[in-house]
Amino acid sequence: MISYEVADQLPGYINKFKRLRVDRSKGQPAPHKPILLLSIIQEIEVGNITENKIYITPELVARFKNNFRVVNSGKFTSNFSLPFYHLKSEGFWHFNYHIGRHLQLTSSFSIKSLKQVQEVIEYAYLDNKLFLLLIQNETRDILKDCIIETYFHKELEKETVVNNYYQQVEQLLLNEPAVVYKKEILSLDEEEIFIRKGAFKKIVPRIYNQCCCISQMRIISSLEIQMVDACHIVPFSESHDDTITNGISLCPNLHRAFDRGLITIDNEFKLLVSDKFSEAGIDYSIAQYANKKLMLPLDTKYYPAINNLEWHRQHIFKN
Numbered sequence: 001m002i003s004y005e006v007a008d009q010l011p012g013y014i015n016k017f018k019r020l021r022v023d024r025s026k027g028q029p030a031p032h033k034p035i036l037l038l039s040i041i042q043e044i045e046v047g048n049i050t051e052n053k054i055y056i057t058p059e060l061v062a063r064f065k066n067n068f069r070v071v072n073s074g075k076f077t078s079n080f081s082l083p084f085y086h087l088k089s090e091g092f093w094h095f096n097y098h099i100g101r102h103l104q105l106t107s108s109f110s111i112k113s114l115k116q117v118q119e120v121i122e123y124a125y126l127d128n129k130l131f132l133l134l135i136q137n138e139t140r141d142i143l144k145d146c147i148i149e150t151y152f153h154k155e156l157e158k159e160t161v162v163n164n165y166y167q168q169v170e171q172l173l174l175n176e177p178a179v180v181y182k183k184e185i186l187s188l189d190e191e192e193i194f195i196r197k198g199a200f201k202k203i204v205p206r207i208y209n210q211c212c213c214i215s216q217m218r219i220i221s222s223l224e225i226q227m228v229d230a231c232h233i234v235p236f237s238e239s240h241d242d243t244i245t246n247g248i249s250l251c252p253n254l255h256r257a258f259d260r261g262l263i264t265i266d267n268e269f270k271l272l273v274s275d276k277f278s279e280a281g282i283d284y285s286i287a288q289y290a291n292k293k294l295m296l297p298l299d300t301k302y303y304p305a306i307n308n309l310e311w312h313r314q315h316i317f318k319n
Contacts, residue, residue, distance in 0.1 A: 007139070009133065022034070027075075030076055033083045034151040034152070035064060035067045039060060040060070041143065053124075055122075055123045056123075058166065058196075061191050066165035080114060081116065081117045086111075173199055173200055178246065203244065205229070207249070208295065211249060214250060214263075229249070229250055229251070230249060231250045231258055234308050245302065245305040253284065262276075263286060265312070267306050267309060269293055
């Protein structure tokens with residue numbers, strides 16, 4: 001139950017939402033700030049944002065881009081980083097900076113890219129009273145409708161924008177042939193690549209049932225902490241390939257060993273261990289997994305691609 005003190009703040013925030021500082025030089029309000037607010041409200045609505053710490057996630061960026069495609073008349077270019085930074089001028093949007101980075105951001109420094117914002121800002125947060133209004137269904141709907149009626153009534157007609165872009169990306173990673181995917185990704189912008197990389201990091205462990213495919217370590221946490229990593233077989237910088245057959249699920253120590261060539265996988269999906277290193281202890285020994293067959297996905301179409309494994313043995317493995 002929301003307190004009367006917080007509820008009394010609702011008219012003030014409605015007024016702030018109606019009077020966002022936006023560029024109007026093109027004959028209509030620039031949609032970036034209201035789209036970002038709408039996207040955040042929708043992420044709260046579906047449970048992707050549960051505390052007053054708004055991180056730049058693939059899901060949030062995907063929702064922003066999807067909403068932008070729905071409401072944009074063609075006069076404006078989608079750019080997530082600009083409203084994420086400039087929303088601070090509205091007074092209810094604040095930043096928690098990475099240590100030592102906020103001074104650089106508050107000088108004449110200009111925000112130009114998603115990477116730039118991520119390097120400086122750890123997360124954003126709202127006025128606490130505004131966040132309390134947004135986690136309550138009734139007051140959240142009022143604020144959401146305020147945004148839609150003020151900026152998008154012609155396009156949205158009070159309907160919640162369906163976020164299908166992230167699901168589309170997931171389907172591409174799961175089903176698109178690697179050769180097609182690699183060709184397509186070369187033409188994508190920074191935000192779209194960020195979304196695809198984020199989807200890869202979530203889908204690969206899911207395909208492997210949240211298990212390390214070598215050690216079979218599996219830890220399930222109610223805190224949404226992921227204890228196994230999505231590991232590229234051929235590094236993304238070399239392959240531009242985020243499809244599932246270029247990924248395996250590994251616990252952090254084996255992920256590092258794989259990336260540094262201490263281990264690799266043969267064409268029978270058995271682990272090969274380099275003889276170029278030694279280990280001091282035995283409890284967490286890498287050598288204990290030598291010749292062990294990987295735990296593979298249930299669906300054979302998601303097995304690691306043989307050509308990717310061969311590349312890893314030729315270019316990464318310390319033999």
